[in-house]
Amino acid sequence: MTRSEPDSRDSADSAAGFVRAHTRLGAPPLVPEVRVHLAEEAIAVWEATERQVGRSGLAPPFWAFAWAGGQALARHVLDHPELVRGRRVWDLAAGCGVVAVAAALAGAAEVTANDVDPWAGAAIGLNAEANGVPVRVVVGDVLTGDADGAQVVFAGDVFYDRPMAARVLPFLRRARRAGAEVVVGDPGRAHLPGEAFEELARYGVPVPRELEGVDVKPTRVLRLP
Incomplete structure (x- = not known):
């Protein structure tokens, strides 16, 4: 399965911008001491990733969840x-x-x-x-x-x-x-x-x-x- 890779033209700043745009900064339930960017809906961020890359069949955005x-x-x-x-x-x-x-x-x-x-x-x-x-x-x-x-x-x-x-x-x-x-x-x-x-x-x-x-x-x- 293809990894969810940003296009090679994307800079680190645009990748960070994508993460910010599709997540909210919050605390995982078991570790409230830690703040991380988390997606609220799995399917929504997955679909957004595929639209960004321009192809389907990507692996799940494991980075968007704790x-x-x-x-x-x-x-x-x-x-x-x-x-x-x-x-x-x-x-x-x-x-x-x-x-x-x-x-x-x-x-x-x-x-x-x-x-x-x-x-x-x-x-x-x-x-x-x-x-x-x-x-x-x-x-x-x-x-x-x-x-x-x-x-x-x-x-x-x-x-x-x-x-x-x-x-x-x-x-x-x-x-x-x-x-x-x-x-x-x-x-x-x-x-x-x-x-x-x-x-x-x-x-x-x-x-x-x-x-x-x-x-x-x-x-x-x-x-x-």
């Missing part, structure tokens, strides 16, 4: 700042960047947020600015690497389909072998390799019913041993 796995991770980081304080953090498939922002607020020495979607990059930049924290944004596919020497690696809601899971797990394992603490947030996605992880915490995460079919999603925070 997904359950990311909210749970962000809550866990804010409740346990010792996990990131003074450390280099990598937020994989960061989406809106709620985890990256939480890590920066909790005292991380350096935070990198990565996503393949250029509009996610714009959203992360805006969200970091809204919270007054520095977050380095890396746009592109990094799954052949190992998180570039990060000491803590977060991945929220990344096991939603088989191809993604098949690429993410080796990345996380390489990061772990390189010495990083690897922590994921997952609301029971079908392709989570549960046997690979151990549980740290559980949360009931309020979510949009139109996206998840429920009002509260039980979500676990897990670490890679």
Whole structure:
């Protein structure tokens, strides 16, 4: 499926303008300490993305929502700042960047947020600015690497389909072998390799019913041993 990429003629400013135009600055329910740009209606922002690009069949605008796995991770980081304080953090498939922002607020020495979607990059930049924290944004596919020497690696809601899971797990394992603490947030996605992880915490995460079919999603925070 084609990613929701802005036209190559679009500047970073126009991408940021698109994010501002189709979202509102608010707080995810589980992490009211964090302000992020969020869409009010999933279908509306998806259709707007397709009109902007001029083609249909794009992947969903994951950057426009605070997904359950990311909210749970962000809550866990804010409740346990010792996990990131003074450390280099990598937020994989960061989406809106709620985890990256939480890590920066909790005292991380350096935070990198990565996503393949250029509009996610714009959203992360805006969200970091809204919270007054520095977050380095890396746009592109990094799954052949190992998180570039990060000491803590977060991945929220990344096991939603088989191809993604098949690429993410080796990345996380390489990061772990390189010495990083690897922590994921997952609301029971079908392709989570549960046997690979151990549980740290559980949360009931309020979510949009139109996206998840429920009002509260039980979500676990897990670490890679």
